[in-house]
Each structure stands twice: as C-alpha cells, then as structure tokens.
Amino acid sequence: MLNQDPENGVATLVLDFPPANAIGPAQIDQLDAALSAAAENRCRALVVLATGRFFCAGADIRIMQGDDSAAQRAEHLAAFAARLQELFARIEDFPAPTIAAIDGIATGGGLELALACDFRIASETAQLGLPETKLGLIPAAGGTQRMVAVVGRANALDLILRGRLIAGAEAWRIGLVHEAVSGSTDARPAAQRAMALAAELAAQPQAALREARRCIALAGDPAGFEAEIAATRSLHTEAETMQRIAAFLARSSKART
Numbered sequence: 001m002l003n004q005d006p007e008n009g010v011a012t013l014v015l016d017f018p019p020a021n022a023i024g025p026a027q028i029d030q031l032d033a034a035l036s037a038a039a040e041n042r043c044r045a046l047v048v049l050a051t052g053r054f055f056c057a058g059a060d061i062r063i064m065q066g067d068d069s070a071a072q073r074a075e076h077l078a079a080f081a082a083r084l085q086e087l088f089a090r091i092e093d094f095p096a097p098t099i100a101a102i103d104g105i106a107t108g109g110g111l112e113l114a115l116a117c118d119f120r121i122a123s124e125t126a127q128l129g130l131p132e133t134k135l136g137l138i139p140a141a142g143g144t145q146r147m148v149a150v151v152g153r154a155n156a157l158d159l160i161l162r163g164r165l166i167a168g169a170e171a172w173r174i175g176l177v178h179e180a181v182s183g184s185t186d187a188r189p190a191a192q193r194a195m196a197l198a199a200e201l202a203a204q205p206q207a208a209l210r211e212a213r214r215c216i217a218l219a220g221d222p223a224g225f226e227a228e229i230a231a232t233r234s235l236h237t238e239a240e241t242m243q244r245i246a247a248f249l250a251r252s253s254k255a256r257t
Contacts (some may be wrong), residue, residue: 002034008030009044010198016051024060025107027078028087035090044202048117049191055126056107059084059141079226084109084141088116097201097209101194102126102177103185107165112139118213119193122168122175125185128160129165138209151175207238 002012013034015021038046050056063080064073074214093096100106100114102122107129114120116130122128130139130147138144139160142189147156155174159166168190172180183189201209213229218224235241 004036004038004041004043008199008202009042010047010195010202011038011041011043011045012047012049012195013038014049014051015056015128018052020056020057020058020105021050021052021110023084023113024063024245025083027060028083028191032087032090035087035094035112035135037081039095043096044206045198046090046098047101047120047191047194047198048091048098048113049194050104053104053185054110055100055102055104055106056110058110058112059070062216077094080139081140081210088142089112091116095210096206097198097213099190099198100193101188102128103190104170106141107131108139108142108176112141112143112146115150116142119197121179121181121184121190121197122171122177122215123188123190124167124169124180124182126168126171126180128168128171130160130166131160131163205238205240205244207233207240211235233255 001014001016003014013031016163017023017027039230059080063077068076097119098117099119099121100117102114103126104123105127106114107127108131111128111130130143132139132143139147140179144156144160147160151159151174155176158164166174166176168177168180171177179193181189181193183192211234215224215227215231218227
C-alpha cells in the first residue's frame with residue numbers, strides 16, 4: 001500500500017502481507033507497481049514500513065514447495081531470487097532517499113530489502129538477520145553483497161555464516177542500522193523516527209541529494225571523482241541551488257557588516 005503526503009512529498013510504502021509480510025511473486029508485482037507510482041508522483045522521500053510484528057520475514061516459503069524435480073525447483077528458485085534482486089535494485093536506485101523503518105522482525109529477504117534502502121531505522125528490540133545458511137542456502141537477493149558494503153567483511157561473515165539474529169541495539173553498534181530507537185512495539189518507534197527523518201530529507205534540495213547519492217554509490221571507483229565534478233557543474237545551473245547560494249552569500253555579507 002502506497003500513501004503520499006501532498007504537503008511534504010513523503011511517501012510511505014506499507015508492507016501488509018499477513019501473517020509475516022513474506023514476499024512471493026504477487027508481492028513482488030505489488031511492490032514494483034508501488035515504486036513506479038511513487039516515482040511518477042515525484043515523492044521527495046520514501047519510507048518502507050510494515051504492519052504486524054514482522055517487518056518482513058523474507059521469501060514466502062510456499063515458493064519452495066511443489067512436486068517439481070529438484071533441477072526444476074532449483075531453476076525456479078534461482079529465477080525468483082533474480083526477481084528479488086531486480087526489485088531491490090529498484091529501491092537502491094530510487095530517485096529519492098529511501099528509509100526502512102524496522103519495528104519488528106526482518107529476516108532473509110526482508111533484511112535484504114532494508115539493506116537496499118539508504119537509511120535503516122530499527123527499534124532497539126527489533127530482530128534482524130540472514131538465517132539462510134541454516135537451511136543450506138545463502139541470502140541471494142543481494143544480501144552477501146550489500147551486507148559486506150554496510151557492515152564490513154568480518155561482521156558480514158559472522159552474521160551470514162552463523163545465520164544468527166541480532167537485536168536492533170546490536171545492529172546499530174555494528175553499523176547495520178543508522179539508529180536504534182527505544183519505545184514500545186505498539187508505538188512503532190522506528191516508523192515515527194523514520195517519518196521525521198523523511199520530512200527532513202524531503203525539505204532538502206532534491207537535485208543535490210540525487211547527485212550525492214549517485215557519487216556515494218561510486219565510492220571506491222575512480223569514476224566517482226569525475227562524477228563529483230560533473231555533479232558540481234550540473235548543480236550550479238539548478239535554480240534552487242542558485243537561490244540558496246545567493247541567500248547564503250547575502251546572509252554572510254550582512255553578518256560581516
């Protein structure tokens with residue numbers, strides 16, 4: 001379900017797939033359509049949150065069931081993982097900042113979805129993890145790649161190979177989430193904080209945020225330095241940038257007199 005505040009441009013994408021907000025093929029289609037609608041509406045920040053005690057339990061276990069041969073089932077599951085990768089890449093490349101508000105359990109594909117967001121806010125008591133190895137699998141919807149990028153190789157090895165769940169407070173300690181907030185589960189403290197952060201981001205110059213995110217994504221690539229120069233050139237032609245610089249210079253001049 002997608003909602004957007006017409007005043008500040010903040011959109012909320014609500015995961016509402018009872019009982020555990022698990023993702024199957026139908027849910028991928030719904031989320032894909034919601035992302036398209038949010039982009040078309042030119043939202044200025046997107047918050048992903050959920051109903052119930054699960055943020056998202058990951059892939060719907062029903063996709064693992066069936067009477068297909070082992071080879072057919074393997075191909076089916078690999079294709080499903082590829083679809084999840086495509087969906088999460090859309091979140092990662094979304095034209096506005098994205099925030100995951102984790103007030104419950106985020107496991108497997110649910111945590112992989114959150115890893116694709118720019119920001120992750122969790123309640124201190126939330127549970128996060130990638131337990132796929134305990135089933136003889138791996139987090140294949142971008143989990144091995146994004147987890148290393150977010151928390152480093154050592155922590156990624158610890159979380160993925162052991163398949164353990166950690167609370168929001170520990171997730172903040174290792175850098176998996178940007179903030180761990182206190183409060184009762186019923187009060188949805190992560191969602192409340194995420195909405196405040198979204199409003200702050202929505203008030204920022206969107207072209208600058210877009211270029212900054214693009215350059216940050218190139219960190220470690222020499223092309224990132226060139227992208228900074230190209231972004232600087234482009235932003236200096238933006239009307240909002242010119243207005244803000246003029247206002248800053250006027251304030252500075254006034255302060256010196």
